[in-house]
Amino acid sequence: MAQFNIAVVVGSIRKDSFNKKLARALEKLFPADFSFTHVRIDDLPPYNQDDDGNPAPQVVRLKGEIKAAQGLLFVTPEYNRSIPGVLKNAIDHASRPYGQSAWDGKPAGVIGASVGAIGTALSQQHLRNILAYLNVPTLGQPEAFIHNKEGLYEADGSLSEGSRKFLQTWVDAYVGWVKKHA
Numbered sequence: 001m002a003q004f005n006i007a008v009v010v011g012s013i014r015k016d017s018f019n020k021k022l023a024r025a026l027e028k029l030f031p032a033d034f035s036f037t038h039v040r041i042d043d044l045p046p047y048n049q050d051d052d053g054n055p056a057p058q059v060v061r062l063k064g065e066i067k068a069a070q071g072l073l074f075v076t077p078e079y080n081r082s083i084p085g086v087l088k089n090a091i092d093h094a095s096r097p098y099g100q101s102a103w104d105g106k107p108a109g110v111i112g113a114s115v116g117a118i119g120t121a122l123s124q125q126h127l128r129n130i131l132a133y134l135n136v137p138t139l140g141q142p143e144a145f146i147h148n149k150e151g152l153y154e155a156d157g158s159l160s161e162g163s164r165k166f167l168q169t170w171v172d173a174y175v176g177w178v179k180k181h182a
Contacts, residue, residue, distance in 0.1 A: 004034045004178055007069035011076025011087035011112070011123075013042040018113040018148045023075040025159050026111070029171040034178075036073075039065050041090040052097040059093045066094050066102035071178035072136065076112040078123035087127075095134055103134045107181035109174040111144045113152075119145030139177040144170045 008027075012019045027036050043058045045051070055063075066072070076087055095101040110127050112120030124145065131138045144167065146152070152163050159167060 004070045004182060005068060006030075006034060006036050006071045006073050006178070007066050007106075008036050008038045008073045008075065009041065009087065009090065010038065011041075011074065011084045013086055017077070018115075019075045019077050021153075021157070022111070022113045022146060022148075023073070025153070025157075026073070026075070026167060026171060028158075029164070029168050031175060034175065037065050037069060039090070041086050044086075044089055044093055047089050047092040047096070049096065055093070062090060063094050063102040066106065069106065070182040071174075072103070072106045072108040073174070074108060074110045074112075074127060074131075076110070076120060076123055076127060078112065078114050078116065078120040081122045082126045083123045083130075088130075091130060091134070101134055103131070103136050105181075106136055107178045108136045108138045109170075109177065110138060111146065111170065113146035113148040115148050117147055119147050121145045137177075137181050139174050142170055142173055 008023050010017060010019050010023050039062060041062070044062065045056050076083055095103055108131055110124045112124060114120050128138055151160055154160050
């Protein structure tokens with residue numbers, strides 16, 4: 001049985017992040033041949049092109065984890081109608097120097113949760129634009145803009161039945177996407 005390691009990039013570094021919780025809940029919906037590496041982005045220095053020739057150890061770690069993965073799962077909030085700065089910083093680090101992008105060709109899924117009624121629709125669109133430039137084939141359908149509200153989770157933190165059914169459809173499409181492109 002093939003093993004697919006997925007690099008999970010959560011765009012929020014908040015301790016009680018909705019998106020960290022969503023990422024962990026999603027993992028339970030995947031088949032047994034999928035495993036997950038949560039990529040740390042909170043300790044990266046601000047991207048500076050002057051450092052491309054001598055990257056910080058955190059940047060080397062980031063690029064290594066992405067290169068080792070067969071797929072990418074971005075789970076991100078929406079800040080000011082776009083992606084969080086920490087996520088953009090991580091994307092910039094792993095895409096540089098030019099011609100040495102760790103992201104290149106890795107199949108991706110983009111999803112996110114927010115308290116806003118439109119979920120993370122605009123941040124996902126911005127992220128998709130960035131990923132298209134970086135040659136990251138990104139699952140287009142189904143889209144999943146998760147409204148983090150009462151009823152999304154059960155009292156024990158697991159996904160509610162309705163949420164689980166909807167998100168299982170998304171996960172199944174993503175699994176097929178990764179298997180097609182990995």
